[in-house]
Amino acid sequence: MRAVVCKEFGPLDGLEVVDLDDPPLLIGHVRLRVLASGVNYVDGLLVQGRYQIKPVVPFVPGMEVVGEIVEVAGDVDAKILGARVLANLGFGGYATHAVARADRLVALPESMTTGQAASFLQSYLTGWFAFVQRLGDDPANAAANADRWLLVLGAGGGVGLAAVDIGVALGYRVIAAASSADKRQLALDRGAVHAVDVSLGDDAVKEAAKDLSGGGIDVLYDPVGGSLGEVCLRALREDGNYLVIGFVGGIPKLPANQILLRNRRVTGVDWGAWATRNPEANTAMLREVIGLIGEGRLSPVEPAVYPLSRAADALADLDARRVAGKVILLPD
Numbered sequence: 001m002r003a004v005v006c007k008e009f010g011p012l013d014g015l016e017v018v019d020l021d022d023p024p025l026l027i028g029h030v031r032l033r034v035l036a037s038g039v040n041y042v043d044g045l046l047v048q049g050r051y052q053i054k055p056v057v058p059f060v061p062g063m064e065v066v067g068e069i070v071e072v073a074g075d076v077d078a079k080i081l082g083a084r085v086l087a088n089l090g091f092g093g094y095a096t097h098a099v100a101r102a103d104r105l106v107a108l109p110e111s112m113t114t115g116q117a118a119s120f121l122q123s124y125l126t127g128w129f130a131f132v133q134r135l136g137d138d139p140a141n142a143a144a145n146a147d148r149w150l151l152v153l154g155a156g157g158g159v160g161l162a163a164v165d166i167g168v169a170l171g172y173r174v175i176a177a178a179s180s181a182d183k184r185q186l187a188l189d190r191g192a193v194h195a196v197d198v199s200l201g202d203d204a205v206k207e208a209a210k211d212l213s214g215g216g217i218d219v220l221y222d223p224v225g226g227s228l229g230e231v232c233l234r235a236l237r238e239d240g241n242y243l244v245i246g247f248v249g250g251i252p253k254l255p256a257n258q259i260l261l262r263n264r265r266v267t268g269v270d271w272g273a274w275a276t277r278n279p280e281a282n283t284a285m286l287r288e289v290i291g292l293i294g295e296g297r298l299s300p301v302e303p304a305v306y307p308l309s310r311a312a313d314a315l316a317d318l319d320a321r322r323v324a325g326k327v328i329l330l331p332d
């Protein structure tokens with residue numbers, strides 16, 4: 001099989017595309033012919049050795065793939081051969097073939113394209129975990145959020161755009177903050193009520209969020225952090241909640257006085273750690289989210305496409321904020 005290999009932590013252009021022996025097919029596993037591999041911002045951090053988890057090198061990045069089942073272990077029902085499935089992998093997705101646990105595979109609705117299916121998992125499960133598990137929102141009662149305002153930072157990126165889609169489905173009125181017209185348009189297409197240009201500056205985003213929401217927002221979804229997160233904390237109204245998601249712009253230093261004022265809350269969201277500790281619950285959550293996508297209540301973006309051999313370029317474009325929405329790799 002062909003695979004993208006990180007032989008040692010370092011710059012993205014150090015990634016190599018090589019021929020590897022097919023990995024052994026363990027009991028309870030299936031072999032997939034990869035149809036598309038999802039690319040996540042975290043993959044680039046892992047390759048550069050900048051993530052909190054350091055994999056053993058060499059390793060093949062890639063956490064989510066859609067594939068066709070081409071081989072099953074002796075204890076797995078051969079009836080599933082040929083099915084198109086989604087696999088949530090630890091690593092190994094940037095490849096032409098992958099091995100995955102049969103009991104964690106997820107069937108896909110026909111309406112979902114392979115591109116959508118290969119690129120929604122991390123972003124949507126982070127968002128669903130944040131709103132439903134951490135905030136306690138009830139997906140069956142979106143009316144409860146009808147008067148509540150949600151500000152999403154990085155709203156044209158993978159995690160932010162998913163939060164816009166989920167926020168709208170959960171009944172929020174969403175304000176999307178992003179740096180380019182195409183990113184803001186993607187968020188508006190997913191139902192955001194307003195889109196704010198972050199290139200106008202941190203204070204301009206905060207003031208726009210306060211004005212547009214009529215005094216202050218109820219929830220801040222922040223995958224960006226840095227000075228933007230610090231400033232936008234001040235846009236939260238009484239009892240508003242800041243969801244700490246990620247730090248592409250740096251780790252914010254949230255002033256404690258601003259949390260005390262107006263009885264604000266700050267909520268940590270670490271979906272990855274929770275999913276590792278709760279694999280069955282995570283698979284159940286994945287199936288619930290896919291069900292909502294199948295019903296049309298959630299609409300993952302159609303991703304930009306790069307060939308597998310250009311994985312380093314895809315990661316570099318994400319890192320440089322050149323990508324609107326999501327990215328997949330297709331075997332070439």
Ligand SMILES: NC(=O)c1ccc[n+]([C@@H]2O[C@H](COP(=O)([O-])OP(=O)(O)OC[C@H]3O[C@@H](n4cnc5c(N)ncnc54)[C@H](OP(=O)(O)O)[C@@H]3O)[C@@H](O)[C@H]2O)c1
Binds near residue numbers: 180224
């Ligand atoms: N908490 C969790 O459980 C969890 C799970 C998955 C991912 N994450 C984290 O979520 C964050 C976002 O991931 P993602 O997949 O959405 O990434 P992405 O697709 O690259 O989007 C990130 C967005 O952040 C904005 N941005 C602002 N400053 C940036 C900078 N210095 N470098 C790059 N982007 C910058 C960009 O939007 P503008 O150009 O519009 O500013 C970009 O579109 C990452 O930190 C990731 O580790 C957290």
